[in-house]
Amino acid sequence: MATIHEVLDIERIENDIFRGSTPDSFLQRTFGGQVAAQSLVAAVRTVDSGYVVHSLHGYFIRPGKPEIPTVYLVDRIRDGRSFATRRVTGVQDGKVIFFMSASFHVQDAGPEHQDEMPAVPYPEDLPDPVALEGSMAAWHAREWPDWDFRQIPAASVDKRPGVAAQQQIWIRYRHALPTDPIFHVCVLTYLSDMTLLGSARVPHASGPHTQGASLDHALWFLRPFRADEWLLYDQTSPSAGFGRAFTQGRIFDRAGNLVAAVTQEGLMRYERPPADRR
Template identity: 65%
Template sequence: MASIEDILELEALEKDIFRGAVHPSVLKRTFGGQVAGQSLVSAVRTVDETFRVHSLHGYFLRPGNPTEPTVYLVDRIRDGRSFCTRRVTGIQDGKAIFTMSASFHAEDAGIEHQDTMPSVPDPEELVDAQTVEEFANTELYQEWKEWDVRIIPSDAVKPIPGIAAQQRVWMRYRNKLPDDQVLHICTLAYLSDITLLGASKVPHPGVVTQTASLDHAMWFMRPFRADEWLLYDQTSPSAGFGRALTQGRMFDQNGAMVAAVVQEGLTRIQRDQNKNDIETGNMA
């Protein structure tokens, strides 16, 4: 499979128009994290380097075809002294498959606080899924073999009273990445979609659902590296009518909260409960 650097490398076709290449995939639909990551790269390329992306809000409009390239059209909505805003539309076959708004900030001095990172086992104490034959040979884990994903067992997750569903995952990119914070941010946009919707399925073991990301929002708080361990603390406060709301907080190993994510996804009951559906590729 392609490296994250290759996936996030875009071709400039014209001013504010970019194209993402086709990469091998076992998925029937283009992975949502790939579209989000590439969209963010295209937006970043139109903003002065003195600005850093602090948030993005995206909607998955149509399923993407993983065998076709995606073209990204960037609209320069605003260029201010402190903030810049970009709108990106991902196009395949003349139709929009994804739209994103991204906001950039020049950064200022201000108040500071954050939540405390949950107490969890260290990633080194957990099993690397790639070393477990039953997982390593599956198509989904082969899709993301460049990622070290270690789901914390449910018996090691202390239940929080009143929380409907929760899941915690350690994640990192296996290979060393360049010292480019923009690359790490766009990489995080990619990985943020891998396991999040799975948090909604924790209270429903054995129930097969048709899943797809519907919308995705992220906020970036502090510098981090995507090739170092990040704890993805995930919850699903509500599910119903074929949709589930999920949210996550990301911490580095020093306890700094580096990002927050909110996503709504399709979780429609699969009519054929024995069907192996890997259309969207959401792990867990």
């Protein structure tokens, strides 16, 4: 399978127009994290080095085809003294499959606070999913062998009162990555789409089979981090209904720093009979 370097390798084909790579995949649709990460790489390449991306908001419009490269069109919405804004549109076969807005900031000084990291087992005390045949973690290891997932057992999850659905996962890239902080931000964008929608299925694990897909995705980068070091992905799903599930994630580094926050709405509906599918 492709390395994260190959996934994030995009080609400039014209001013503010880029073409993404097509890494090998077992998935029937282009992985949403790949499209979001490649979109961010395209946006970053149009912004001066003094600005750092602090947030992105994206919508998945159509399912992408993994074997077809996605072309990314970047619009330079604003270049201000403190903030810059970019809009990126991902296109396949002449149709929009994804669009995203990304905001960049020069990083000012200001007050600081953050939530505490949940008390959870260390990743070294949890099994490597490669050894867990037949599990969802093992499936993730098959599609993403360069990623190390360590899911915290339900009995060990640091549960908060009144939370409807929750799961916690340690995750890191298995191999050393470049020191460039922007590269790690793009890598985190890729991984942020992994496993998050699964938090909505936790209360319904024994129910009927459901279909799932990312619908929209928002990500805030709060503090520096490295994606090749352990990150705790603390995930919740406050609500599900009408065929959609709303999910949230907080990402902490090993030292307990809150480095990113994620929200996502995804499709979660009962599987339709073949006669009802279009």
